[in-house]
Amino acid sequence: MSSPLAKRQRTEDASTTRSSVWYKDGSIILQAADTQFRVHWGVPSQHSSFFRDLEDLPQPPDQPAVDGCVIVELQDSAVDVEHLLKALYDPTFLSQTALPLAVVGALIRLGHKYDFKNLLDSAVARLTSQNPATLEEFDALFVIKSKPTPIIIYPGYSLGMLALAREKNIGLALPFAFYLASGGNMEQFLQAVRRKDEAIPSLSLDDICRCFIGRQRLVTKQFQPGYTLGWLREWPHPPADCNNPAKCTAKRKSKFHSYMDANCVQPFLEGSQADIWKGRFCAACYEHIIKSVTAGRKKMWEELLVIFDLPPWDQLKNDL
Ligand SMILES: [Zn+2]
Known part of the structure; x- marks a missing residue:
């Protein structure tokens, strides 16, 4: 497996931005795009075999650092990394009943890439519980009518879930995700396609067609x-x-x-x-x-x- 990390030697650089996730006593700096996060080696290492292995690698003696901290460059979005670190540092973060889909997506993407198994499992569970694979699971969603959803609903919610299920090959969530994306207002769907809303670029033309053809079949059938x-x-x-x-x-x-x-x-x-x-x-x-x-x-x-x-x-x- 090729390393998803590229360790880079660099000193403090004016072109980088310091994130609000910046612990003065941190021992490592994670950098995603131009954003730096100062955290403690032990925190990602405790939850990720990948970071554990990385921490154990001998560091070159002449490796420059920022504030004495090694810089580890991540080839991920800064927003995703921030969501991941908040989940790791804030004990109340994951206990929230509903999380934004952007957070669930970040935990699935980075949880899978760096082997944060518990974070990955909990995020996948949120996505699959909203996209059941059996009719019984689907019916269970409505047993408690006022039960909040584990992912916050917003106007592009169903398209966003479909795009995420496709992107990360969460196959068991796909059929229902297609159903949800196809069951809504198709005029709004097309407007989202025209505007290239956040989820749209990651949906293939085949999948967009699948939604429209599927809807027609559902209505007829x-x-x-x-x-x-x-x-x-x-x-x-x-x-x-x-x-x-x-x-x-x-x-x-x-x-x-x-x-x-x-x-x-x-x-x-x-x-x-x-x-x-x-x-x-x-x-x-x-x-x-x-x-x-x-x-x-x-x-x-x-x-x-x-x-x-x-x-x-x-x-x-x-x-x-
Ligand atoms: Zn009758």
Whole structure:
């Protein structure tokens, strides 16, 4: 493995910026781009086999330093390094319920590169918990309705998660990440593409197309017989014990048109959304609807990979 670090001898340089992460009693200076961080050897070494090995390497006796500290140049973004160091130094940092996606991305990138295993695992867990690999895990997200997400939601959140899952080959998160990115407002998606928003440049044209084609397939499929909303479109065998066929049929047709008008993507009817139909249909029809939705969303989930032209689940791995 080639070293991701390039140790460089240099003295204090006016072109560098001193980060706020600067401990006067630090023993090493990490430099990312033009930003320097003064920290203690023991801190990254305690959590990273890479830094442990690096610390054990004999230092050349004539190696210049800044304030007596060896400079280790990192080929990473200064922002990522700052997030990593905050996670290492501040015991409350990782215990925050929700972290910005930029922090999660930094911990995955640098955690993987330098073998900060615990930081990497916790960051991957945040990403995968928001991008479940099973329908049961997906449903568990909605058990506690007010439960905060482990990653702070912002307007480009779903695209950002997809870009990160792609960048770091977190394969098990990909299908749902594609679903989330495809299920939102596609006009805003296109505007983000035009503006080249932060996450967009790392998404390939293939993946952008995958989102748009996948969305079209989801919209079409969700209304087919046997799928989640198929009962809205066709109801070949209404329950024999329906106590008001005229009212239930009119309600069903009206709901179908409202879904079509909204052009919405609802293949999994998150949480208890199907509950809203309780009382709007007779009890027999409601029972029929719940059965249809339950069977249909399972079928949709099974076809999620085909919809986004992804390989089977057993070939999708978190290949970090
Ligand atoms: Zn009915």
